[in-house]
Amino acid sequence: MLITQQRDRFYYWRETFTFVENPTMAGNTFGTVFKLTTFGESHGVAIGGIIDGCPAGLEVDLDAVEAEMQRRKPGQSSIVTQRKEEDTVKFLSGIFEGKTTGTPIGFVIGNTDQKSRDYSHIKDTYRPSHADFTFDKKFGHRDYRGGGRSSARETACRVVAGAIAKQLLKDIKITAYVASVGELKLDKPHTEVDFSEIEKNPVRTADAATAVKMEHYIKQIKKQGDTVGGTITCVIQNVPQGLGEPVFDKLHAQLGKAMLSINAVKGFEFGSGFAGTKMLGSEHNDIFNKDGSTKTNYSGGVQGGISNGEDIYFTVAFKPVATIIQKQWTINAKGEEVEMMGKGRHDPCVVPRAVPIVESMAALALADFWMLNNLSKLDNF
């Protein structure tokens, strides 16, 4: 081979691999085998995704997908953003005669009620604690309308994939609920929560009286043009033993990544979490029953990064929404200090709509581990 040909080949491969390893805007895919890639901006034509690695032959209950979308969609009650989107999912591929074909499942969700005028004042001005500043610094060119790609609108795609992952997981039951809004707490450990209460109130907490207080508080905060944070607890039941891939892809590590990838998340507490630090080993150790189950479950259903068959539980902390309808000082792209006020339709508190997002991300993490676990033993081939 001529030296010039060799050189051209070298450059060809270098460029190819550089592209594959360092694609621009990396980070739009979650999962190793059961994978979700999402695309789209909040005020663009549509958002959507591709679910790859879903096995063939899964009967997809489209009504169940639709029901999950209704739980997340904007405009669903007076304590969430008043942007009105139907969030009907249009599947483009990968499902035939009601069953998955094992090929990529492509889907789109239209954006129909965007009001981009509300964002013209932040074209060159950064909302404090939103993603405007960092997206600008990283990419230099961004769709500022509605926060573009940084908007939680993208999480609609996660809910589509999560709804399918839930169906793949069959008996594994994933339930999330609002555990606190500001200082208002649902005063019950997850083991005493009545899951049937969650969908009966717009806050999605598991107690009617607490829900009334939380709803009232969110409305009050909204009137002041302000926002408030909260926490969501998630419980996963009927988990088979063996899910999780030590050492770097431990089950709770991936769940942490899944949760921390959700917009506005600031904390993830797994199993006994921070409270466990105040206990002694003699109190904290989960003592076995003869069948391998444990008498207590401070481990949160995971030991050594692998599920042990007990319930998995964790809590996710969400910050107060950044866009407030109050004047605040900020800076513009020229570095000048300017006063700005948020405009438009924002969530005064994200937790009511984040409940199905937390469940979906948990389902995606578990579906991936379920697929991977089938590869971990020769007996499975």
Ligand SMILES: Cc1cc2nc3c(=O)[nH]c(=O)nc-3n(C[C@H](O)[C@H](O)[C@H](O)COP(=O)(O)O)c2cc1C
């Ligand atoms: C369900 C949900 C709804 C949200 N709604 C809003 C909103 O209406 N306005 C807003 O400024 N941020 C909202 N956020 C948060 C922003 O998307 C998020 O703060 C922003 O992308 C910056 O990312 P970070 O807070 O994770 O750093 C929402 C988050 C979630 C999970």
Ligand SMILES: C=C(O[C@@H]1CC(C(=O)O)=C[C@@H](OP(=O)(O)O)[C@H]1O)C(=O)O
């Ligand atoms: C559109 C959704 O939520 C949006 C999330 C969001 C943000 O900054 O994250 C800001 C608001 O966007 P807009 O100003 O366009 O109404 C929310 O409504 C959705 O969840 O589907």
